[in-house]
Amino acid sequence: KGKGGKKHLGVSENSAFHSPEAEKNVSLPQIPTPGIHPRKGKAAIPHLRLGAGLRKPNGRRGALLEQCAQARGTRWAGVPPAPARLCRAPRPHPYLVPQSPASRSPDAASESSGTFCWVSGRETLAAACSPHRSAVGHPSARPPGGPAELPHVSPGWSGGQGTASTAAPPDSRSGPQPEPEADGVMRQLPYFCRGQVVRGFGRGSKQLGIPTANFPEQVVDNLPADISTGIYYGWASVGNGDVHKMVVSIGWNPYYKNTKKSMETHIMHTFKEDFYGEILKVAIVGYLRPEKNFDSLEALISAIQGDIEEAKKRLDLPEHLKLKEDKELKIRMCTFGQEHLGKVQDYSPLIWVWKLSML
Numbered sequence: 381k382g383k384g385g386k387k388h389l390g391v392s393e394n395s396a397f398h399s400p401e402a403e404k405n406v407s408l409p410q411i412p413t414p415g416i417h418p419r420k421g422k423a424a425i426p427h428l429r430l431g432a433g434l435r436k437p438n439g440r441r442g443a444l445l446e447q448c449a450q451a452r453g454t455r456w457a458g459v460p461p462a463p464a465r466l467c468r469a470p471r472p473h474p475y476l477v478p479q480s481p482a483s484r485s486p487d488a489a490s491e492s493s494g495t496f497c498w499v500s501g502r503e504t505l506a507a508a509c510s511p512h513r514s515a516v517g518h519p520s521a522r523p524p525g526g527p528a529e530l531p532h533v534s535p536g537w538s539g540g541q542g543t544a545s546t547a548a549p550p551d552s553r554s555g556p557q558p559e560p561e562a563d564g565v566m567r568q569l570p571y572f573c574r575g576q577v578v579r580g581f582g583r584g585s586k587q588l589g590i591p592t593a594n595f596p597e598q599v600v601d602n603l604p605a606d607i608s609t610g611i612y613y614g615w616a617s618v619g620n621g622d623v624h625k626m627v628v629s630i631g632w633n634p635y636y637k638n639t640k641k642s643m644e645t646h647i648m649h650t651f652k653e654d655f656y657g658e659i660l661k662v663a664i665v666g667y668l669r670p671e672k673n674f675d676s677l678e679a680l681i682s683a684i685q686g687d688i689e690e691a692k693k694r695l696d697l698p699e700h701l702k703l704k705e706d707k708e709l710k711i712r713m714c715t716f717g718q719e720h721l722g723k724v725q726d727y728s729p730l731i732w733v734w735k736l737s738m739l
């Protein structure tokens with residue numbers, strides 16, 4: 381047992397989900413893995429110790445973590461997770477994500493070398509590596525970029541029900557948007573959110589020939605501040621339906637000079653009928669471009685069609701298809717237990733284990 385074995389790992393109440401794709405698209409800070417052989421992965425990490433406040437995942441939570449690990453086929457199965465194991469997973473790893481220095485750390489400055497975070501749907505294990513100081517765990521901390529911005533909804537989901545998509549736009553933002561900071565945007569992806577489909581201005585189908593399902597105000601309001609306005613792509617499902625490719629526009633539609641921010645999803649699928657009132661779930665996995673103004677309706681339509689084609693292509697890339705098939709995404713997109721969505725208390729570890737065991 382190494383030094384870390386005596387102390388404990390923490391488990392947070394939050395969830396986040398990052399893909400290797402998100403890491404590829406941006407230059408995230410390199411995770412230092414001092415002393416770790418990439419394949420053998422068992423070298424000592426003399427300076428890596430568990431900090432105060434970490435708890436050993438024993439009892440029900442420990443069992444949960446083991447089951448999650450087993451379900452994922454990670455190397456954690458059957459062993460008590462320790463920071464060394466957190467750090468030894470080869471990169472890129474979909475559940476081991478670099479996190480920015482954590483401000484909630486007792487000594488944030490010391491974490492500048494990187495924080496590691498293993499994430500399963502509900503549980504998050506975190507440890508930080510620093511060449512100068514021992515690791516620090518955050519038992520109750522959310523992973524940076526995780527859904528702590530989604531305070532009143534079920535873990536991992538931004539959602540709500542309502543009747544309109546609103547958010548007061550600063551005037552300066554109604555024009556063309558600057559390229560969002562990749563660091564800010566991509567750290568949030570994949571970003572999951574859900575909500576009841578509400579009515580918009582009815583332009584999508586009629587004027588553009590491209591219907592876009594609108595999310596309610598609460599969903600738009602709960603978007604992480606780091607997710608800039610712009611055009612994104614990802615996966616979507618409606619009600620109990622299958623997962624389809626989608627593009628989503630987040631912002632003020634400068635062409636129409638909307639006064640309220642909205643989030644509008646076009647799903648690349650032909651539906652038999654409208655689905656107002658249904659629960660729409662989306663996983664935003666990538667960014668396409670900022671919102672723009674256009675000289676003509678034709679130019680707007682042509683840009684949106686270009687986005688759709690580009691999104692289709694990108695979503696066919698192996699990393700995206702892999703994500704689509706990922707258990708985590710299936711759990712988040714699937715319908716069993718949907719009645720629980722929105723009630724944090726119903727996302728008990730036992731329900732989560734039950735869901736994993738269903739797969």
Ligand SMILES: Cc1cc2nc3c(=O)[nH]c(=O)nc-3n(C[C@H](O)[C@H](O)[C@H](O)COP(=O)(O)O)c2cc1C
Nearest residue numbers: 580581582583584592627629633634635671672687
């Ligand atoms: C992929 C995509 C890209 C879009 N890009 C822009 C854009 O660059 N500028 C803009 O003003 N609106 C853009 N929109 C928003 C459309 O203008 C909007 O969906 C349309 O006004 C329909 O709105 P409605 O559902 O409220 O009727 C985009 C929508 C989608 C789906």
Ligand SMILES: Nc1ncnc2c1ncn2[C@@H]1O[C@H](COP(=O)(O)OP(=O)(O)O)[C@@H](O)[C@H]1O
Nearest residue numbers: 579580581582584585591592593647654655656
């Ligand atoms: N492929 C699709 N993607 C998105 N919405 C669709 C699609 N097919 C049908 N719809 C329906 O069309 C509605 C959007 O049409 P739209 O004309 O943009 O109206 P609104 O402005 O009310 O959103 C959605 O709410 C949904 O019910």
